[in-house]
Amino acid sequence: xxITDWPEAEQPREKLLAxxxxxxxxxxxxxxFLRTGAxxxxxxxxxxxxxxxxxxxxxxxxxxxxxxxRSKGLGMAKFVQLQASLELGKRYLESRLKRESALSKPNDxxxxxxxxxxxxxxxVFACLFLDNRHRVLCFEELFTGTIDGASVYPREVVKRAxxxxxxxxxxxHNHPSGVxxxxxxxxxxxxxxxxxLALVDIxxxxxxIVGDGETVSFAERGLI
Numbered sequence: 024x025x026i027t028d029w030p031e032a033e034q035p036r037e038k039l040l041a042x043x044x045x046x047x048x049x050x051x052x053x054x055x056f057l058r059t060g061a062x063x064x065x066x067x068x069x070x071x072x073x074x075x076x077x078x079x080x081x082x083x084x085x086x087x088x089x090x091x092x093r094s095k096g097l098g099m100a101k102f103v104q105l106q107a108s109l110e111l112g113k114r115y116l117e118s119r120l121k122r123e124s125a126l127s128k129p130n131d132x133x134x135x136x137x138x139x140x141x142x143x144x145x146x147v148f149a150c151l152f153l154d155n156r157h158r159v160l161c162f163e164e165l166f167t168g169t170i171d172g173a174s175v176y177p178r179e180v181v182k183r184a185x186x187x188x189x190x191x192x193x194x195x196h197n198h199p200s201g202v203x204x205x206x207x208x209x210x211x212x213x214x215x216x217x218x219x220l221a222l223v224d225i226x227x228x229x230x231x232i233v234g235d236g237e238t239v240s241f242a243e244r245g246l247i
Contacts, residue, residue, distance in 0.1 A: 035067065049080045056105070061095055073097070084109060085142045113138045117162065132193065133231065133238045135162075140197040140233040146173040148196040150180060152189035157228070160187045175212050177219035184225050192220065194230040203234025210246060217247070 035051040044052065053070035060066040073094055077083040083091075084105065091102045116135040132151070139162065140147055148166040151159055163183060166173045173196065184192055194216060196209075209232065217227040230241040241247045 050074055053080070053083075056108070057101070117159070129240075133240075136195045136231050137233055137238055139164075140195060141235070143197055144199055145169055146196060146199060148173045148175050148194075150183065151193040151195065152184055152187040153191040153193065153228070154188075155190040157191060160189055175216070177216050180216055181219050181223060181225075184220060185223060189225055191226040191228050193228050195233065196231075197233040201235030203232045203237045203239040205230075205232055205239060205241065205244070205246065210241075213241060213246065 035047055035055050038051065039047055039055065047055075050067055050070040053073065054060075054066035057066045057070060060069045064072070073083060074080060076094060077086065088099065088102050091097055091105075092099060113135070116131065116138055119131050119135075136149075136151075140149065146168045147164050148168075149162060149164045152161045152163070154160055165179060165183065166175050168174060180192070194213065198204075209230070213227070213230045220227055227247060228242065229247060232239045232241075
């Protein structure tokens, strides 16, 4: 039975309009994105099949072009649309941060950093540069490395902070292993960066480590 023959309250688009997007399942949200199904399948049927094949929404959203296009019902056009949607989400989270102090909405900061860093298969070190009211001036990914770590150079961080005329910074990097616990090396580079930036009167407010599920704050752990 096509979706248009379903009771109106069960049709994904009508359900979203009536109850909001949070009322939809992953399959229903994906079906709205897909728009059409395949032979003998509704868009919802196809969405459920894809979620099962990719073992969940996250793996589907993070897969590469070749893996995406190997699935029936998906192609390059939909891959481009999906990547554009993901980038819009990241920019939306960034715009929320830029409206207010990064410290007044700590969950917004976590959500943004998770969206930017969690999916990388290698380690990426980044900075949020803040003004004197702790509003976000810019986010920059500064260093990349292997799955074992990234080389972080304090001089380069200081240079970028001065370039943006930042008064404070929030440091961040991901752990591709998925475990967000700070290592001794993480604590050591945080101290080095804090000392280097202090020489030019720039404060390090926090250092976030993004894991698979958890994001650890050095400030909350008393490590800053």
